Amino acid sequence: MHDVVIVGAGPVGLFLACELGLAGCSVLVLEREPEPGSPWRAEPLGMRGLSAASVEAFYRRGMLHPLLTASGVHDDPGADADTDEPSPPRTAGHFAGITLDPAKVDVAALPFRLPSPAPEGVVTHLEAVEAVLAERASKLGVDIRRGVTVSAIAQDEESVVAQAGEHEYAARWLVGCDGGRSTVRGLAGFAFVGTEPQFTGYTLHATIADPEKLRPGFTLTPSGMYIRMPAEGHIGMMDFDGGAFDRSQPPTRDHLQTVLRRVSGTDVTLSAIHLASTFTDRAMQTTTYRAGRVLLAGDAAHIHSPLAGRGSTPASATP
Template identity: 35%
Template sequence: MRNAVIVVGAGPTGLLLASELALRGVRVTVLERLEEPDQTIKSGSINVASAEILDRRGLLPAAEEVQRGRLAASGAFTTGRMNRTVRALEDAANEKSRRFAVIGHFAGLMFRHDLVDQDDPVLAAHTAVANGIFVPQHDLELLLGAHCARLGVEIRRGVEVRGLRGTGTDLDDDADVVVETSAGDFTAGWVVAADGGRSVIRRTLGVDFVGTDPELVGYQAIADFDDPSELRRGWNWTPRGIYTYGPVPGRILVARFTPQPEDRDAPVTVEELQSAVREVSGIPVTITGLHGRATRWSDNARQARAYRRGRVFLAGDAAHVHSPFSAQGLNLGLGDAVNLGWKLAATIQGTAPAGLLDTYHSERHPIGAWVLDWTRAQVALMRGDERTAQLRKVIGDDLFTVPGATNHMIALSSGILQRYDVAEDGEEPVGSITGDAELSTGGRLADHAHDGRFVLLDRSAEGRYAEAVRGLEHLVAYVADADASEPSLFVRPDGIIAWADNVSDDNARKLLDTAIERWAGV
């Protein structure tokens, strides 16, 4: 049977994208090589922007449940700054007044919640998801998998994708695409490759994957040690690399500046992991076993020159790879998925304005390039030489202890400062992520975004903007909330503000009509 869309890869990016398409009635099949969800330890949390994606789709309660369980498992194990981070998250969960979730680090320099100005309006606009941040990648995949199941997404596991071909002259034709797999051929109108950094689809397309070569080799695992008492919890730098122990029992991450192994695909043995931990930490620990598989990774930083070729798109690690510090890759992929999903669905259903699909590359490619630079800077700051150590001390002790600097770095890391050029004459907040947008009548704007439509939040006293979306109920959710202290907003399905009435009344309606036509196609 022909599919409207085939998504290759059932990681977080692929699952979120599939759910975004299914939410709008698009038939989608996900093809995944692994028989079961990957239990390998990877990213330990998501950022605020990603948690807000879940919030807009009604998935925040599930994320909060995961965080409660993870905090219970981690709290007794952590010490020092990591312990303060865990305690801060627990305190935020127990308070009636929400606070911005402070979690994460830059090059191993932990963000200090006690230095954050919670009255900063930038942070204060993004506090609703504070209790749904501590969500590891495996738990996120289970959460999104359940979401896909409720929406009727077909996930075919144990299917290895080997290539693809066009049904026309070539893949650039406006024709169906055939995905060649171990289970036979699958035909679809569109294909999205979310099949990881070594994407078969990207290689088949011949898309250039450009960037910088790796400097380090890293490992991550849940391990049993005969005596881990000398391993310092939290982030630790040495002349030979960096390691962190915790926050969950047995979790070890270690990176050393050394050439890449000859066989990067070889399984990580206990001996290899133990050697790396001993070399970097200088502690003669003995690893007695592993829980699941250990992973090996590097800071290879590359990005596809183009995120689209004809009817095939690249998303997540298939479009960009870099070091995994701070889970930036996971969050970047979720941003790709929520940006592309509604645009592709609108194109398939015939409601998309001309050129809408081209904005996927133009909006997401610059964000990906910025994240690659962000991660390169962290690796540079992790080097073990004396001068880098001095620089790290200046940044950690002098710069990161300044509340204003701390706020800005946390906002950058959390993803809430990402912005698109969505209107030629758009002024703030146009182009930015909407955040909490609480309503004077109760509830929040996110409560009206669960079905994936655009949202028009009309805060005018007389509901002057209602006429602009009359008859468009299938595309736009209209929310009346008279509150003259805040601007009215037209918000895209991905949470980006496409219009705000912070201009004169005479021109505001005209600009709203322009935004609706540009993004909703009507």
């Protein structure tokens, strides 16, 4: 029997696995996807900006340099733990799409931030984050098993058992790090409360017949915003006027084109959709993080729109 079973090998499950491994616990991570990485986790669709507290967490564990390398960032003055030289801020992120001016962000005023040369923000992608964390977890003796979908759990006063197909995995504790649509959350009966969605965001990879009609980079418009990413055919958009999309069905080409035309104010044409995903501004949190021997962390415990803040920060910064 393991000390802890973690369900989900996303950034939160893997960071937690590293911390528990470091503390000498025996840890088993069960992950649904058979292989690490996918177009949703690689650049450009998996691109993520990490805030100061997340970068700090990677720095403190000696993982910032590997993360920057895996992210393709080579100018990393803050990655060397032997120097006390402060590094210049590179990006301060955004709030609701409004870019924050790094010159106006005084990190020294943040009461819980330890002084360090780590940069205030890093742009990376989920595949890089997970690769760095998985490598460290394995070195710390964590057992990561992929292609295992947890579909049931049972617990008593001594232990908890996760079930995946024919297999059962027993541990003293189980932590659901299985994302915003967490199975563990439902199985363990956590209440998930908050505000219902009012708008929808989209990320897509499409063949665009006339891409020159869209401005490169980030464009704010009267009904939302869109981002034409440098990689061909990759678009992000926020549709403030369309309400919440019914996420039980995939968005069609017609729907995506209608939204993109409304948001961009152009008559741009999407010839084909290769990948598309939606998210909303639902803001929800469980009323407790523990139910008996089952705990939740990361998006399984709290979700909010990526337009409002960086979701992985509350997770990786507070493992």
